[in-house]
Amino acid sequence: DQQVKQNSPSLSVQEGRISILNCDYTNSMFDYFLWYKKYPAEGPTFLISISSIKDKNEDGRFTVFLNKSAKHLSLHIVPSQPGDSAVYFCALGAGTALIFGKGTTLSVSS
């Protein structure tokens, strides 16, 4: 059974609007959470993280929210830009291991 679910395979947003990407998990053992971004033909790159003791972390246009009681993680991108078009993976960590979701493809149109 999947421990990490990104239920939306794709998301389309207009430039300047908010993009919200979601991630749900089933196990409470994870103590940190990360988002990675991946462009075609490149390796994933780290975007933003949050510790299990926090509920929000912000870095420029990117904000990650954690709702531990609901076992839900979300990434908000405001304002969205065409260069944000990529595949976004949530990754849940315990120790040195990461478990990745299947990814959501974000398309931002100008």
Place this chain on the structure above:
Amino acid sequence: DAGITQSPRHKVTETGTPVTLRCHQTENHRYMYWYRQDPGHGLRLIHYSYGVKDTDKGEVSDGYSVSRSKTEDFLLTLESATSSQTSVYFCAISEERGSYNEQFFGPGTRLTVL
């Protein structure tokens, strides 16, 4: 830049042949990982290493073996490649960032098994 390179970047091979993929890092990180990425599956861990000659299995280790004889190199071997192993393979290294471990990924190797 975590200084991770992968070779080859692309490879086409035939079913039943052995294949070795190489991951090289320049930063002396302890932890190294091999993942595969497939449509509809995201990134799945194959094997990882926590030091020279110290390795362990990940989620999808069947059909793969690894070796790490030097800190900087982590090799992934398909002893007898199958079409189901057609995938994009990513190597990663891990760096502690306070309360969490951030993984840095290499550029990937696209492997096609005919």
